[in-house]
Amino acid sequence: MKRLKGFWMLVSSIILILAACGNNDEKDQKDQNEETVGPIQAELSVPKTADLGEAVLIETKVTQAEELVDDADEVKYEIWMDGQKSESEMLEATKLENGHYTLEKAFEKDGKYIIQVHVTARGLHTMPKKEIVIGDDEMAMADYDDHANHDEEHSELSINFMKPDNTKAGSEVMLMSHVELNSQALENARVKFEITQDGESEPTWVETESETAGEYKAMYIFDQAGHYMINVHVEKGQEIHDHIEEMLMVTE
Structure with a gap:
């Protein structure tokens, strides 16, 4: 009888130890997940100028907590001529390796254009934008120099539902x-x-x-x-x- 009692005490101890280990593993995993939580960052790269009809490479690197994001739910580029946002076009990005999402676009008219990338990933959303001047438009170029830096500093909006x-x-x-x-x-x-x-x-x-x-x-x-x-x-x-x-x- 004593041996049976001792046996069940041993089994109970083993169960408690295993449960404690499991809880610790869950806590460690939770802590690890919390460490990686943070806003997503979209680093948008757009040339300053391009010729009319030239194929322009637009690229965005997406990261979260300095880690590359290869599983974005959606990456789109919205493009419009300055002052004509109501006539913007929305284009799907091509997914490359290492968190990069690209688009090639040729412009058919001279002028200044706004390029805004819409990134949705891991329940978060960000939409930075930059400008590009197409062709020989001196007025657009001067306006670019006055406002490009301002736009870069104030366009990183992130929305998380x-x-x-x-x-x-x-x-x-x-x-x-x-x-x-x-x-x-x-x-x-x-x-x-x-x-x-x-x-x-x-x-x-x-x-x-x-x-x-x-x-x-x-x-x-x-x-x-x-x-x-x-x-x-x-x-x-x-x-x-x-x-x-x-x-x-x-x-x-």
Whole structure:
């Protein structure tokens, strides 16, 4: 009887040791994951000038915590002539190795163009932009020299929508987005959630509040189960106006 009791004590001790090891492994993995969390960075490379009809190589290197990002969900280049953003074109990037995403583009008119890359990766979004002058346009070149550096310093916008876990119809849930500009929390912005259920045409608009710098929240109840498109709009002054889209599944 004593031997049997001792046997079960030994088994219990082994189970406790294994559980402790498992918890430590989980903690180590969690700590490791937390260390790699951070904003994504998109280093956009665009030539200063190019000739009319010349094939221009546009390239973006995407990183997170100094690690190359090879699994971006989407990388697109939006290109428009200065002052004509409403007529911009959106072009898919070609994925290369080592976190590089490229595009070749030939321009058909002289002038100054804006090139903005839209990068969505790991639940984050960033959209830096640069300028290029095509052909012999002295006025555009002078304007480039005056404003190019300013644009580079103020165009690194990152939007992160924090998807809630186990979202259920009829239950109140917190919707939250983190917004950064040049890796710094963006304060005093207007952030809205545009919510559209799959198959519906009319969205619901939800205004957010911010108690912590760069963190924008709103409480919301989804009436029905299904797939929803969450469009996060960020606005501040005349310089910042952009958005990202995320899908959210709501269960019964």
